Amino acid sequence: MKQTFLVKHAVGGRAFLDSAKQNVAYTVDPFGDGWKFTAKVPWSDRVEELLAHRTELNVFVFKEFDDRPTLKTWYYVGEGPVEYDPDRSELTIVAASRIEYDPHQYSV
Amino acid sequence: MINVFPAAERHSADLGWLRSFPSYSFGDYYDPNRTGFGVMRVCNDDYLAPGRGFGAHPHSDMEIVSIVLNGRIRHEDSLGNNVVSSFGEVQRMSAGSGVIHTEFNASDEEELRLLQLWFMPKERGTAPSYEASSFDVGKLHNVLLPVVSAQASERVAWIGQDLTIYLSRLGQGERIVHVTDPDRKLFLFAIEGSLRANGVSLGEGDTAQIERSGELELVAGPDAFLMLVDMPAQP
Numbered sequence: 001m002k003q004t005f006l007v008k009h010a011v012g013g014r015a016f017l018d019s020a021k022q023n024v025a026y027t028v029d030p031f032g033d034g035w036k037f038t039a040k041v042p043w044s045d046r047v048e049e050l051l052a053h054r055t056e057l058n059v060f061v062f063k064e065f066d067d068r069p070t071l072k073t074w075y076y077v078g079e080g081p082v083e084y085d086p087d088r089s090e091l092t093i094v095a096a097s098r099i100e101y102d103p104h105q106y107s108v
Numbered sequence: 109m110i111n112v113f114p115a116a117e118r119h120s121a122d123l124g125w126l127r128s129f130p131s132y133s134f135g136d137y138y139d140p141n142r143t144g145f146g147v148m149r150v151c152n153d154d155y156l157a158p159g160r161g162f163g164a165h166p167h168s169d170m171e172i173v174s175i176v177l178n179g180r181i182r183h184e185d186s187l188g189n190n191v192v193s194s195f196g197e198v199q200r201m202s203a204g205s206g207v208i209h210t211e212f213n214a215s216d217e218e219e220l221r222l223l224q225l226w227f228m229p230k231e232r233g234t235a236p237s238y239e240a241s242s243f244d245v246g247k248l249h250n251v252l253l254p255v256v257s258a259q260a261s262e263r264v265a266w267i268g269q270d271l272t273i274y275l276s277r278l279g280q281g282e283r284i285v286h287v288t289d290p291d292r293k294l295f296l297f298a299i300e301g302s303l304r305a306n307g308v309s310l311g312e313g314d315t316a317q318i319e320r321s322g323e324l325e326l327v328a329g330p331d332a333f334l335m336l337v338d339m340p341a342q343p
Contacts (some may be wrong), residue, residue, distance in 0.1 A: 010168065011149055011226070012135035055232075058166055074166040076206040078233050096233075099186060099206055103164040106184045106210045 005039065006060040007093070009053050016050035016057075017041065017091075028061065035075060037093040043086060050091075054082035059093060073100045109320055110305055115313025118153075125160035129153040131297075131315050145317050146293035146339045147269055150226035153313070155219055156181075161212030167203035171227040171267050173256050174199040174211070175275075175335070177299065179220030185209035189238045196245045198255050200265040204234040223297070223335065228343045229268045230258075241265035248277040252286055252336060271339035278303065278328030286324045288338050294318035295337040302329035 005026050007017040017024065017039065026039035037059065041047060050057070059075040075095035082093050119137045121128045128134075131151040133143050143149070149170070161182075174181060176195050183199050184190045186208040193199050201207065213220035243255045243263050252274035260266030267273075276284065278301075288294065296305055296316040303310055304327045310316055318324060326334065 010170070012133065012137075013165075014135065014138065055169070058168075072164075074206065074208065076168050078169070078205065097205060099166065099208055101164055101186065101208045106164055 001066075002064040004060075004062040004064070005037070006062065007050060008058045008060070009049075010056040010058045013058070014049075016046050016053075031094055034094060034096045035098065037075075037091075037095070039091045039093075040089055041091050042089050043084070047084060047091065051082065051084055054080055057082065057093070059095060069102050069104050071100060071102060073098055109318070110308045111317045112308060112310055113315045113317070115311065115315075118313070118315075125157040127155040129313075145295055146341050147228045147271065147343055148225065148295055148337065148339060149228060150224060151295070151297070151315070152224040153221070154224055155221050156213040158213055158218060158220075159216050162210060164208050164210050166206060166208050167201065168206045169229055169232045170203045171229050171269050172201045172203060173223075173225040173227075173265075173267065173273065175223040175225070175255070175273075177221040177223065179218045179222075180214040181220055181222055182212045182214040183209060183238075183240075185238055187236060187238055189240075191240045193240055197240060197242045198265050200239045200241070200256055200267055202229065202234065202237045202268045204229070204232075204236040204268075207236040207238070223299075225273070225337070227267070227269045227271060227339070230270060230343055231268065234268065239265050243275070248275055248333075250276070250278060250282050250284070252276050252284055269339070269343070271337060274336040274338070276326075276332075276334050276336070278326065278332045278334070280328060280330045282328050284326045286326070286336060286338070288322060288324070290320050290322035291341065293339055293341055294321065294324060295339070296324075296326075297335040299333045299335055301332035303327060303332045303334060304329075
């Protein structure tokens with residue numbers, strides 16, 4: 001099973017972080033009523049853009065399997081918080097809720 | 109103050125199955141000087157090939173309006189809605205705390221043209237909702253017909269922002285005056301034909317951002333079809 005962590009701009013889908021294209025060590029754990037992502041990423045223009053659009057993020061985890069369709073999980077960030085610790089090169093994103101979906105479950 | 113953005117200067121994208129003409133930054137098109145106007149974040153003039161469309165994707169905290177200009181659109185979402193709309197119908201989705209949806213050209217033969225409008229909501233984190241409404245096409249002539257508004261009615265879709273979207277068809281030389289609070293913003297789109305807005309000319313496909321203008325006079329050229337959005341400056 002291949003798992004991808006993806007953070008995109010909600011307006012149009014520009015990718016700010018894509019673990020399939022850059023080496024990103026990350027964890028996602030239950031946090032209060034939601035979930036908390038912790039990712040080790042060096043500071044970059046993309047991280048700066050991500051933080052500038054912290055209230056307009058689409059956060060995904062894609063799980064790709066050999067024997068069944070990809071399962072996508074989208075996380076609702078809402079008010080976050082979304083923060084970056086430069087000393088630890090660590091991005092944290094708190095999500096309030098999530099929706100799991102199979103892209104093929106729809107009729108079209 | 110009226111700033112006109114000519115159609116010829118709009119960004120365009122051609123993906124084969126989709127030709128898109130966004131008025132503001134969208135996707136890989138990013139212009140820091142064109143990221144929206146007032147509470148409007150997106151105004152895409154999209155042409156979708158028969159049978160093609162946007163696969164399952166999420167939205168949150170955005171008021172999304174689809175106005176069909178030609179053809180038919182099928183919308184399906186995680187709230188259980190599965191609706192086909194054509195010209196004379198409007199789809200409104202308040203994404204709130206999250207919704208997954210698809211949008212496809214429902215026809216296997218005819219191209220779909222639709223305006224996709226995104227607005228920042230008045231309130232974030234609300235329960236998501238969806239509505240398809242229809243307006244009377246026969247009543248578009250020589251009036252500003254509201255089709256989406258915070259003040260909803262039987263044939264006007266509700267939206268979670270203090271704005272109203274009007275459509276209108278005007279014949280040559282016909283004149284309409286729209287009065288609003290000068291602190292509000294107006295967005296004008298000449299969908300077809302040409303017109304003058306407070307004396308400033310707009311050709312087909314041109315858009316205009318209008319500020320600090322409590323009164324807007326629209327005078328049509330031949331067979332003008334226009335959209336006007338009256339909205340607050342900030343959520």
